[in-house]
Amino acid sequence: MRGITTNLTIGERVAWYRRRREISQEVLAGLVGRTVDWLSKAENNRIELDRLSVIKSLADALDVTLGDLLAEPTLLEWTPDSGTRTVPALRSALMNYRQLTPLLGVTTEGEPTSLDELSNNVAEVWDAYQDSRYGFATRRLPLLLADALIAAQAYQGQQREQAHKLMAMTYQGAAMVLTKLGETDLAWIAADRGLAAAQQSGDTVVTGSLFRSVAHCLLSNGRFDAAVQLVGDAGEYLRPGLSDATPEFLSIYGTLFLAGSMASARADDRATTRTFLDEVERAAHRLGTDANHVWTAFGPTNVAIHRVTTAAELGDMQVAVNLGPRIDTAGLPTERRTRHNLEVARALSAYNRMDDALAKVLEAESWAPEQVRSHYLARELVLTWVRGQRGQPSRNLADLADRLHVV
Template identity: 70%
Template sequence: MRGMTQHLTTGERVAWYRHRRGLSQDVLAGLVGRTADWLGKAENNRIELDRLSVIRALAHALDVSIGDLLGEPTLLEWSKDSGRRTLPALREALMDYRQLAPLIGTPDAGEPPTLAALRSDVGEVWDAYQDSRYGFAARQLPSLLSDALLAARSSSGDEREEANGLLAMTYQGAALVLGKLGENELAWIAADRGLAAAQLSGNKVIIGSLFRSVTHCLLSAGRFETAAQLVKDAAGYLEPGLGEPTPAYLSIYGTLFLTGAMAAARAEDRATAREFLQEAETAASRLGADANHMWTAFGPTNVAIHRVAAAGELGDVQVALDLGPQVDTRALPVERRVRHGLEVARALSAWNRTDDALAAVLEAEQLAPEQVRHHYMSRDLVLGWVRGTRGRPSRPIADLAERLRVV
């Protein structure tokens, strides 16, 4: 059904699904505690639907998923990085019953890789994720999953624990990439299996990392309150190790609270969002500087990025606009820089500073075209600008809309 709505804004998709459900504007508006006038403006792109808490309420009332209203997933373009076997190959790898039930059949995978080679390959995929090279990561992950599973089953003792840890990080890499591409159900499968492997590793840092991945999946599914509760429970599990934590341990702990802050903000729970951001800031202060332990990009700057994002989710546009441009993200991985750039663009657009917002999106696109193309925020911003222009949109907006495949 999403293919029929791929060139619609979020507001236009609300109208499309509302008609399919046979609901009037008065009825749907009442179900989400709004007025029919507000809903009419949202459906006609005179109000931007840019808060996930509002989109979730509409999705719930229409009995559809958040992804249905955001238009996810989108097609992963072929490239030199991706080749011509992209997400279907990764889907096949995750759904191969022989990987799940070795008692009734195992794939003919040959010799298991050495742990050194596996560590290198896992690191390569994670680096690609942080560089927003999703096509490359999607291409590498199917064979990497097979290798990591074989290593985990072929090893013993301490080596088996390490192999399970690497398997968990492979699954987490898959979950993150799939989440970025809008494949939320597949991302959940990968995160669930990753957490199981992490527990077999006995490594609390890796277990904490997978808790974060499961939290991301709950966020994508619109289960914001559950995600926030998971963060509280996971923090309780990790707290005993905070006496003399390694930098990696502290980074995982702090990043978990950043994810929780977004969950709380999307649930419109200001107090918990503030509490989680403060806990993350305390961990960042203990760490002392920005770092990238366990590919977390954790530190004071990432905390500042999440303050801006949380403000945006809570509807505090002026706060996001005041704080956002002040955050210097140049030392962070590309994925973090671009995500923050889109957040700033959203705040600028909300204040009708379209030229500045467009400049922010174009800058982000230069850094990471794949990430910008697949993020609902950039697609909806650009499509809204196209729809909101009387006559033809400006050439830069029209060209960007064509590159993002939203028209």
């Protein structure tokens, strides 16, 4: 459906799919436990659909994916960073049948890259992800996946374990980038392959890191309860390692529960959200400072960011408005700073502080144009603001809407 409903708000997409399903407002409202008046206002942009738990209930009732209502995936723009072969090339790499089974006796041709060079290349992709340079990462990943596969097949002993570790982190990098682009099905394939490679590496930190990616993939597909269960199970698997945890382990453990807090908030489960955030606080306290071990950006500031985001997901916008603007994210990677700005903009917009919200989105765009362009929240906010203008939108808003391709 990419392109058909791009210039519609989420409420307008609900109306579009409802008519496609040939069901009335009365029927749909009943299926999601709402009034006809509420649904009518949502479809006509008089109520903002800003909570994913509510949007997911509408998607389920309409028998469409969460991505259908969010207008995802988005088209990755061609840039000097990306070149002209982007997601389709990465899809081809992930669907390489040689990665599925050793039963056919097929080995990948080519000399293995040295593990040091492979490690540097993996770090380059992860750094690009945290810099919100998704086009660059997408262009680099197909070749990197091929190199990682050759290395995992060619090396033996401890070098083979290291190769599997690097292959796992490559798949995780692909999963994280694809999730940002809304390519949730491809992200699931990458996370699943990465978890299998992590288990071959024998490295608990890497395995924990891949658990986090699987949780994010479940979140992006709207499977909030499953993500909560996964985090609980993975936490139990990792918990014995807390007794002598390294900073890397604490960071992986903490970010796993950050993902869990988002899942439970989107599942409208306040108690579990509090439990997970308490667990995260303990890990952050032990770590003692903001850090970026294994590209987690974990520490007290990221915990504070998630307190804002989970409050917004639970409908507590006042908490998000009070807390969000006070958090200093200057020391965090671009991806984290940008995501927080969008969250604060959502909260400010809910309180009709559109000028302040627009300033937050514009600031985020100045840091990470690719991330802002690909995030449903930015597109939805801007489109809703344009729709709500009585006259011509301001030049800043109109230009932003044009850059995000929402009008």
